[in-house]
Amino acid sequence: MNLIRNIAFPFMPLYYVATAARNKLYDLGIKKSVSYDFPIICVGNLSVGGTGKTPMVEYLITLLKDNYRVATLSRGYKRKTTGFQLADETATAETLGDEPFQFYEKFKNEIIVAVDSDRNNGIKKLRSLKHKPDIVLLDDAFQHRKVRAGYNILLTTYNNPYYKDYVLPTGNLREPRTGAKRADIIVVTKCPENISDLEKENVIKKLKIDNHQQVFFSSIQYADKIVSAKNKIKLNSLGHFTLVTGIANSSPLVDFLLKNQLKFEHLNFKDHHNFSVSDIKDLETKGLIVTTEKDFMRLKQYASLRDNLYYLPIEVALSDKAKFNTLINKFVES
Structure with a gap:
């Protein structure tokens, strides 16, 4: 794999320019993003997979479901269906994709689970339901800029943070590192349980966050x-x-x-x-x-x-959990 990526190195500038140009068109308003007048929270990453999006979405579901009608909306990666699909008792991993099906199996009587590769269409379909959701959690939609989420949570792993990585095909990044500026919260995931305050400070310095951004650290807890x-x-x-x-x-x-x-x-x-x-x-x-x-x-x-x-089973253990929860609840209430 490393050999293939080294061979592909000359193509990396092309990918970088293409993705950076696409983002600039959205930033300038030339390509249109749709905003909504109810809470939409996006959970995503800059890299290709493996940052812990599913446990984070489940954390948010658990935080919000008792006070709000929550819906999750995913693309439904590798499912054998197309278009908008709403989870029900006939749902399987093949009709929804494995991660949305996991949401449904774990929270089926408490939330709404849907998939649609066109997130705007999925949001419209969800809001047209008789019992429409108060909140939509967008799973893995950080690069889906046709939707302007009200709040963006960006995940990056402790062992391979985006500031050490490169764009495809040489690295694992779907877009340049500057895309992280769109995040409201950055969570450094899969940290060692004994990570020190000094190490956290060093990581935050390397992330080069803006004033509006907050950084949290999380680790995986196994049952x-x-x-x-x-x-x-x-x-x-x-x-x-x-x-x-x-x-x-x-x-x-x-x-x-x-x-x-x-x-x-x-x-x-x-x-x-x-x-x-x-x-x-x-x-x-x-x-x-x-x-x-x-x-x-x-x-x-x-x-x-x-x-x-x-x-x-696994779950997310967050540093400064109370502060994180407060930020999410304040956004939803506002």
Whole structure:
């Protein structure tokens, strides 16, 4: 992969100019963005995947759902449907995409979940519902500038922050680093739990934030139990198992399991992997299977796996959680 990216280096300036020009057209109002008179919060990143958008959206859902009618709107990456889709009891990972389906499965009686690659159309459809949402959370829409979200939350990882990265195809950035200026909040995700105040200050300096921007740090907290459709098992009671991951970066999960001295075989697939017939047949020969919650949403449809299929829940642990919550609530109330 590094060799391919090095070979592609001459094309990086072309991508940079194209994406920078597109952003400038929106900044100047030549390309139009649509604003709305109700709260829209966008969660996104500059890089290609793996920054923790799904846990952050779930954090916002949990924060807001008791006081407001909340809707999530995603593109529905790798789904087998087109256009606007509203989640209901017939929904699957194939009709919604794995991440929106995860939102639906976890919060189905409390929020509205929809997908549409045209976010403006999706917002209009949601607001035309009989019980329309008070708030729309846009999942992975930071580059979707046809919508002007009222509040933008930008995520970047501790190990690969955007200020160390480059635009595609040599780096992982979807647009130049200057795009971060559109964010209201920047969250440095997947931090070590013992990150010091001095290290936080150093990171903030390198982010070169504007006066209107706030920076927070978050880490991943793993549960002490794995979960199936029927029961839970304590991690410290596990024997050998097979770990199955189809996410952008499985290293934090692997490191956590190794730190807990667990014994496992790791089958590492690419992000949003569509499991083939041969993949499923291979998994049927395994014993206990532990996976991520996102992968669980795609794998649980296979009856032959269900009895041995578990996932490890995670949640976001935010620095200065009270301040973050206050900023979000103030925006929504305003």
